[in-house]
Amino acid sequence: MKLGLRRILSATAAITIGLGMASCGSAKQSTGTTASGSAAGPVKIGLLLPETKTTRYEQFDRPLIEAQIKALAPDAQIDYYNANQNATTQQTQVDTALTKGNKVLILDAVDSKSIQSSVQKAHDAGVKVVAYDRLAQGPIDAYVSFDNRRVGQLQGQALVAAVGAKASSGKIIMINGSPTDPNAAQFKAGAHSAIDGKLTVGKEYDTPDWDANNANQEASAALTALGPQNVVGVYSANDSMAAGIATALKAVDLSVPLTGQDAQLDAVQRILINTQTMSIYKPYKPEADAAGTMAVFLAQGKALEATVAPTNATNGSGQVVKSNLITPVVLTKDNIKSTVVADGLYTIPQICTAAYADACKAAGLT
Template identity: 55%
Template sequence: MRRVSVAIAAGAMAISLAACGSAEEAGGGDETATAAKGDDIKVGLLLPENQTARYEKFDRPLIEEKIKELTNGKATVDYNNAKQDANLQAQQVDTMITNKVDVLILDAVDAKAIKNSVQRAVDAGIKVVAYDRLAEGPISAYTSFDNVQVGKTQGEALLTALGDKAKDGQVVMMNGSVTDPNAAQFKEGAHSVLDGKVKIGKEYDTKEWKPENANSNMEAAISALGKDKIIGVYSANDGMAGGIITALKGAGIDVPVTGQDAELAGVQRIVAGEQYMSVYKPYAPEANAAAEMAVALAQGKSLDSIAKDKVDSGSAKAIPSVLVDVTSLTKDNIKDTVIKDGVYTIDEICAGKYKAACDKIGLKK
């Protein structure tokens, strides 16, 4: 499958909105004074958790590197990880305010709970870029992937894997955490494809996206439906897919399972035939967009040349946004995606027990 091209195009129209929760209000302040800072700016970066490999391995270094590049190495980045604790993240926002960062890149643990913290930051003159998850409150910009399309991509892949067997049993849906607005969009996209094509026997919203919770849910689904009735599992990400597959193996069930994030363990499970697919999300375009918008906002510049999209949250309208496209990752296009983009090497994917499986599918140097 061909990788979908990433669109981060210029030409978004400038907006003028009413004061109630508008993106203009969120980005308020004295632009002349802010622009005088030049490249000598301080950027706050708050990421939500460290259980998913992507945040520490990809997002953080990519964002930090791009900010340094855009500011000739003069900017400083204050970083913290909330470790899946919404209360801790609220405290971290307060610390960023105390440290007087010029702009904050925020990937919320709980998009709704963080609203008051976002407001405090804005009241202190700090503009907020919502990263990967659409935080509530007066944010100035947002970047993520097309999350509804992610769910559609997963659903379409599952239907392809099931083929003529789609009506022969029941599918289990393992959605993400209700505190993550992305999870609702993944679910929406998946249902738009799966509804009417398969019977959904059990569906779960998995607390905190934890693999162990997905494992427990899957064991409960197997007990309730019977192992001979389950024909496939929609898993919203790779971490949960790992927990799901452990439960399936324990029950002697071999069915297609979806995923997301193209984590190394997920890619290896795809190579081994344990997981059918993942959604490959190229982190560099998302990270670069966040860095570009944050630097522009800190310097008092327009986002028109960066953000071509507009999205609405529950508390703001027409937020300048960059939405990045995704690719369905299967054993057939590993070389053309994660290896080609330098995310992993063949040696990393095919290490140890996975070498024979790699050889079998022709994944060699």
């Protein structure tokens, strides 16, 4: 795992160095463009994130993206917007960003379909759009995320392995993400590719807004319908929902494998005490750095080279988008120290509070 993370971070560093060299060369171009933007002033970038229920956006994505933009274009103006899981609010925020004169938008769409008209509006105004983490529809200029189908495959494989010999003695519950999120469909497809034929799905749900309360209610309903004694595992598409599911499992005194995603602090702690089996660790810094780099490239009128966008992805409206898809990492009790701790996501004292002291000691985290 360490080697894979080092490769990701090394690739990100290479992108940064490459942009720095390119920027130095652009300072003397006849157009008057500088490393910070055009002669007309600093580059103006709008950062539009989808919600606050998932802790990653405010705690990691926003500060990391802003830091990368400032590292590459110190005079850049960054306008920040959070839609609080409201697609209409996000459409209004795009309008505001265009009115403010933002020339590049980094957009993590609440609803990939409904945002298409806003993406088209930005395109018509000559504003570039970088799709962040979720691939929105419309004329997107660049996209950075993780290999989302692979995320689902890794979750499904982990669940199959954890259920093991009990597979034939019961059924699993599948609680997928929001139907308005294109990533959720990819996670779901990837998970099914690993699960189908190996585990029997008793109940399956697509959960609006990735909401933990909704997931709790879905899990409770499924446990009632199937009978707790007949459930051998639960697929949860992310850690926020896993929190609600873990509560439902505890209410019926059931301990079965449970998946997750995002390596949230509470999920790391649940993994330590065996109420969650695994999570998917998606190193936020490489993703954020790639988005910030793409935005600055586009703001400065530069082409997205292979080091910045090494592959392509096709969005729901058929556009082929230059992309950077980062490899995810499976997080288990065995590699907490070498992943989220080693990368500085959390400190051992943050993880190993009094309630988790014994589990931390057993896992070698003290």
